[in-house]
Amino acid sequence: MDNRWNDIATAVYGLSDLRLTESRAHFSTHFFIESSQGQFVLSCSPFQADRMVKGYQFQLMEVLKHNGFRQVSLPIQTLDGGHCYWGGEDWWVLNPYMPSDEHPPWDSRDLITAAAQTLTALHSAGRKYGDELQAESAREDLGWYYVPSTRWAKLSPKIAGAFRWNELSENDAAFLRSQLHFVQSNVAAVKSLCDEWGMLSITHQDYRPANLRVWESKIATVWDFDMAVIDYSLYDVAFASLQFGGRECLFPEVSLDLAKQFIEAYIAATDKPEPIGEDGVLRWFLTVAVLRRLLLNYHIPERMELLRKIAGWDWLNRIAPSL
Structure with missing residues (x-):
């Protein structure tokens, strides 16, 4: 298993007493973490040269939030005040874990x-x-x-x-x-x-x-x-x-x-x-x-x-x- 999640969560975000409860891999890999500060999802995404720069999406999200759109959640900032972290090979983003309905009725x-x-x-x-x-x-x-x-x-x-x-x-x-x-x-x-x-x-x-x-x-x-x-x-x-x-x-x-x-x-x-x-x-x-x-x-x-x-x-x- 890729243990970089532990190093990133500790050094970049200042989390402590970490326990990995689950990981899910799609295009990105998502690490579900419990810590002394709470529950989080740390996501790792590969770099793609032909896509928007990583920070662009957070600029757009900030505009939406500033203009009153309530259903947008900006990620937790790094210790340096950024919305994401470049790890040399891929991008890392930390979000709080948020509960959700298990099977929403999408035919409703x-x-x-x-x-x-x-x-x-x-x-x-x-x-x-x-x-x-x-x-x-x-x-x-x-x-x-x-x-x-x-x-x-x-x-x-x-x-x-x-x-x-x-x-x-x-x-x-x-x-x-x-x-x-x-x-x-x-x-x-x-x-x-x-x-x-x-x-x-x-x-x-x-x-x-x-x-x-x-x-x-x-x-x-x-x-x-x-x-x-x-x-x-x-x-x-x-x-x-x-x-x-x-x-x-x-x-x-x-x-x-x-x-x-x-x-x-x-x-x-x-x-x-x-x-x-x-x-x-x-x-x-x-x-x-x-x-x-x-x-x-x-x-x-x-x-x-x-x-x-x-x-x-x-x-x-x-x-x-x-x-």
Whole structure:
């Protein structure tokens, strides 16, 4: 077992009398620690050159908190006053352990409505930010998966060049090209409309049940801002709406009925309700959300199925005419 957690917790954060109760490894490794000062989660994440600098997410979180968003929790500071620690190979972040409901009912209308209302509050707080934060989101050296949605659309012809087209049937390939053409040919119109509507905001970019702490049936904390950028808030709405009733991260088992509930709850809570369904813009962001994952070349059949599911979504066809 990697025992660096003990050295980091002691030397960097000043914790003492440590006991490791559990560790969980995903992209990051999370060490659950008991100490004389309380219970904590110490997380270790590998460095990635094409992502935002580690401190950027904490700057965005500080802005949200300053602007009144209550469901954001900044990490515990190091002894030197930082939000994170560079260990020479990876980044370390310490958070207090927070209890959560064991099995939140994510097919519940009440919880889905609460998730939508929380995202609305995040976007409302996220519309006031400094120019330097927007400049960081526009960095030219970011990996294409981490850039804002309209920039991704402009890059999509190049991205599609690395896609494994040979795994698709002729019919599927033609359908995928039609969806890429829809996105690429309308990016300027979408950008113009969203600018007119004032929809630039801090966006989470990975808003889904796994990143929401539910406590006593309420959304208590939004986690994992490591992909957050300044983008159009409708990207978050589109991505988040497709996370309920099935496997998260854009798979075809998700429920479009629950997606509709989420979108309608967001529209009801936002101060910009009128334009969300207009001019096919919502369809554009839903399509982009799926294409971004599809063109990663993982789970191609499943994400093609979801893409077709969205294209044939009757409710969306009624509220969102073509651009």
